[in-house]
Amino acid sequence: MSEELAQNFVDFVNKSPTQYHATTELAKMFSSNGFTQLHEKEAWSESLEKGKSYFITRNSSAIIAFSVGGNYKSENGFTIVGAHTDSPGLRVKPISKKQTQGSIQIAVSTYGGGLWYTWFDRDLTIAGRVLVKKDNKVKQELIHIKKPIMNIPNLAIHLNRGVNSKGFTPNTENHLIPILSTEISEALNKTPKTTNQNHHPLLLSIVAKELEIEIDQIVDFELSIVPYEAAVIGGQFSEFIYSPRLDNLMSSYAGAIGLIEGALNTEGLEKDAMTRVFVAFDNEEIGSSTLCGARSNFLKSIIKRITYSFVNEEKKKKSEVFNIALRNSFLMSADNAHAVHPNYSSYHESRHQCKMNAGPVFKTNLNGKYTTQVVSGFVIKEIAKLNKIPVQDFVVRNDSGCGSTIGPALSTQLGLNAIDIGVPQWGMHSIRETAGTLDLFYIMKLFVAFYNQFSQVSATIEELD
Structure with missing residues (x-):
C-alpha cells in the first residue's frame, strides 16, 4: 500500500509544477471520486445534502473540499486538514526581456525563502498559466514545457577560487538569471516578430507553440x-522520495486522499456528526495575506455557508450557531517538518531529533509559530495510538530561528483548536527535497483516522473554556 501511494504521489508531483497545476490535479481527484464542484459566485446552500461531498476552487490555485456527515448538525462543527499548494521558486518578472553578452535571458523574481544556490547547474523549464484571447474572449490555459530549455550556470572555480572555503553566496538579482538561448542561435532560427516589448519574442514563441x-x-x-x-x-x-516541491505538495496530496478515503467509506460518513474539510491554500510561503491565502476569507466563507445551509432547516440563530460550530471544530495544520540531518545533527535540538520514516512530526513552538498545545496534541496522539501510527515531537533549538505555517493564522482568525503536524524531510526549500515513503503512508492514515474518530476521542476530554 505504501509503495503504491508513494508512486501515485510522485505522479501527482510530476503533473503539478505550479500551484495552478496542483489545484487542477486535486480537483480532478475529487471529481473522479464523486465530489460535486461548487462555485463561490453561485448560490448552492439549498443543494447541500448530508452524506454528500463537494469542492470549490479559488483563483485556480487554492481548493476546499468537504464531506457532510450523515448525522451533521450545524453547531457540531468541522474536522479540518489544511495545507498549501505553493513552494519557493523563481517567477518570471512582468518585464522579463534581457539580453547580455550574446545570451538571451529571462529576468525572474524570487518567491519565498528558497535555497537559491541549489538552482544552479540544473535543467530548467517553464510552467504556469497563460491568458489567451480566442473569439473575442479571454480564457486561462495551463502550460508546462516538458523539455529542458534553460539553466543557470555556475561560475567556474578557476574564476572563483575561494568558493569552497568562503561559501557560495550568489546575488539573487544579478546571478540568478536563467539563460534561454544565444542570440546567434535565435537569429538563425528566425523567431517570429511581436509587438510585445515586455518579453523576448523567443519566450513568447515557446509559449504560443505549446498552446498552438x-x-x-x-x-x-x-x-x-x-x-x-x-x-x-x-x-x-x-x-525515499526525491522530488521538487515536497513542501508542501506532500501534505496536500495526503490530506486530499484522507478526505477521499473517508468519503468512499459511506458507512463511516453516514454516522459522522461533523463536516469533514480539506483545504489547500496558495501563498503560504510569502505570508498567506492574499485572496487565496490562509489569511483570506476563503475558508471562513465556505464553512459559514455550510453552517448556514443547515441552520435554515434547524431554524436556529445563524451567527450564534456559527460561533459554537467554530469552537467545536478542530484543525490539523499540515506542513512538512525537519528530519534530523546525519551530517548536521548539531543543528537539531538533541531531545527532538525526528527520524525519516518514523512517523509524522508534532511541531511545537512556545513562541506561537506553531499551534500545537497539550490538549490539541493529546487528541491527535490518542487517535494515532488507537491506529498504531508512530509519531514524533519536534522543537527548534533556543538559538535557532523557526518557520511558521497556516496554523497560527487560521487558529487566531477563526478561534480553532489546532495542531501543527508534518512529514519529516531533508533539504526543505531546496530545488530537490527528500522525504520517506513510509511517512507519506503514516500521515495519510492519520488523516483518515482523524476524520473518522475525532468526535469519539475528543469526547473523552473534559470541556475546557
Whole structure:
C-alpha cells in the first residue's frame, strides 16, 4: 500500500509544477471520486445534502473540499486538514526581456525563502498559466514545457577560487538569471516578430507553440521557472522520495486522499456528526495575506455557508450557531517538518531529533509559530495510538530561528483548536527535497483516522473554556 501511494504521489508531483497545476490535479481527484464542484459566485446552500461531498476552487490555485456527515448538525462543527499548494521558486518578472553578452535571458523574481544556490547547474523549464484571447474572449490555459530549455550556470572555480572555503553566496538579482538561448542561435532560427516589448519574442514563441496559438493571442501570463528533472522513488529499498516541491505538495496530496478515503467509506460518513474539510491554500510561503491565502476569507466563507445551509432547516440563530460550530471544530495544520540531518545533527535540538520514516512530526513552538498545545496534541496522539501510527515531537533549538505555517493564522482568525503536524524531510526549500515513503503512508492514515474518530476521542476530554 505504501509503495503504491508513494508512486501515485510522485505522479501527482510530476503533473503539478505550479500551484495552478496542483489545484487542477486535486480537483480532478475529487471529481473522479464523486465530489460535486461548487462555485463561490453561485448560490448552492439549498443543494447541500448530508452524506454528500463537494469542492470549490479559488483563483485556480487554492481548493476546499468537504464531506457532510450523515448525522451533521450545524453547531457540531468541522474536522479540518489544511495545507498549501505553493513552494519557493523563481517567477518570471512582468518585464522579463534581457539580453547580455550574446545570451538571451529571462529576468525572474524570487518567491519565498528558497535555497537559491541549489538552482544552479540544473535543467530548467517553464510552467504556469497563460491568458489567451480566442473569439473575442479571454480564457486561462495551463502550460508546462516538458523539455529542458534553460539553466543557470555556475561560475567556474578557476574564476572563483575561494568558493569552497568562503561559501557560495550568489546575488539573487544579478546571478540568478536563467539563460534561454544565444542570440546567434535565435537569429538563425528566425523567431517570429511581436509587438510585445515586455518579453523576448523567443519566450513568447515557446509559449504560443505549446498552446498552438499565435503570439499575439497571448494577453498575459504568470510563469514559473521549474526544474525539468522528475520526482522519483529512490534509495536502496525504495524508502525515499526525491522530488521538487515536497513542501508542501506532500501534505496536500495526503490530506486530499484522507478526505477521499473517508468519503468512499459511506458507512463511516453516514454516522459522522461533523463536516469533514480539506483545504489547500496558495501563498503560504510569502505570508498567506492574499485572496487565496490562509489569511483570506476563503475558508471562513465556505464553512459559514455550510453552517448556514443547515441552520435554515434547524431554524436556529445563524451567527450564534456559527460561533459554537467554530469552537467545536478542530484543525490539523499540515506542513512538512525537519528530519534530523546525519551530517548536521548539531543543528537539531538533541531531545527532538525526528527520524525519516518514523512517523509524522508534532511541531511545537512556545513562541506561537506553531499551534500545537497539550490538549490539541493529546487528541491527535490518542487517535494515532488507537491506529498504531508512530509519531514524533519536534522543537527548534533556543538559538535557532523557526518557520511558521497556516496554523497560527487560521487558529487566531477563526478561534480553532489546532495542531501543527508534518512529514519529516531533508533539504526543505531546496530545488530537490527528500522525504520517506513510509511517512507519506503514516500521515495519510492519520488523516483518515482523524476524520473518522475525532468526535469519539475528543469526547473523552473534559470541556475546557
